[in-house]
């Protein structure tokens with residue numbers, strides 16, 4: 649099987665190199681009213697959380713991406729281009745098919761809805777306005793600790809859920825009619841696929857594993873359906889694909905980072921992760937600009953998903969076709 653990818657990150661690759669090569673190039677798109685997403689995909693214990701979160705000393709993709717978003721905002725505002733920007737964030741996990749707000753521990757399963765313009769929304773999800781990277785850092789780190797983790801045979805701190813950070817950049821003209829454009833950036837640390845012959849999971853761990861494997865299976869079915877571009881799109885078969893629906897179909901600039909573990913016992917997982925990657929790479933998307941044509945009737949910083957009356961209307965853009973960028977990152 650021939651596997652093509654855009655970048656290979658080996659054992660010596662630094663977090664900075666992963667970010668610069670595979671993530672930074674797609675970030676400017678969200679300033680033009682487009683969506684972007686970065687996924688870490690791969691078997692349990694292969695290093696997805698390490699790649700996305702990193703550590704205090706070696707921050708991963710998420711903190712680096714948010715820092716870059718603020719640096720782009722600063723550069724645009726300095727350039728006095730006549731636009732102003734607001735940055736908001738939401739953070740959630742999908743655990744056992746329940747969508748939980750990581751900024752509101754103990755919250756109930758939240759619904760996923762589609763508005764009349766086919767944007768995916770989560771009513772009731774906390775959205776926090778951010779004024780700086782420092783503010784993000786202060787809020788994000790404690791919320792990350794709310795994610796469900798547990799020890800398994802293959803990973804002492806295994807994530808039992810998919811964690812999804814959503815950064816929304818709204819750009820509007822300083823003077824009326826404002827014409828706000830929203831760009832969404834999804835930073836997704838998927839739970840790892842689990843071969844329960846290796847994990848020996850039982851009880852609750854086995855139930856979690858079933859939910860994880862089922863939603864990853866649905867993700868691969870969506871990818872397959874997008875590839876052949878016909879037939880039923882099984883977005884509704886899992887919370888993960890339903891939530892990411894407007895980021896898996898043709899409006900998105902994506903980077904898929906595949907974490908693989910080179911040990912022989914993982915060879916089946918490695919093969920299937922690379923197979924998934926190959927299919928993802930074949931998807932051709934047609935990104936479009938999300939421009940809100942009517943002036944919003946909500947206050948700046950207020951969350952339209954929480955019941956405001958913004959009426960977004962998508963406008964087809966003229967962007968050329970492009971496929972997601974793919975990077976392979978083996979666990980060192």
Ligand SMILES: Nc1ncnc2c1ncn2[C@@H]1O[C@H](COP(=O)(O)OP(=O)(O)OP(=O)(O)O)[C@@H](O)[C@H]1O
Nearest residue numbers: 692693694695696697698803806807839840979980
């Ligand atoms: N490139 C790397 N360099 C150093 N340590 C790493 C690297 N990749 C992973 N690790 C370490 O390996 C362990 C497992 O990694 P991590 O928790 O990121 O895996 P995961 O793919 O997110 O697993 P799960 O799907 O079970 O949550 C952690 O202790 C992590 O710090």
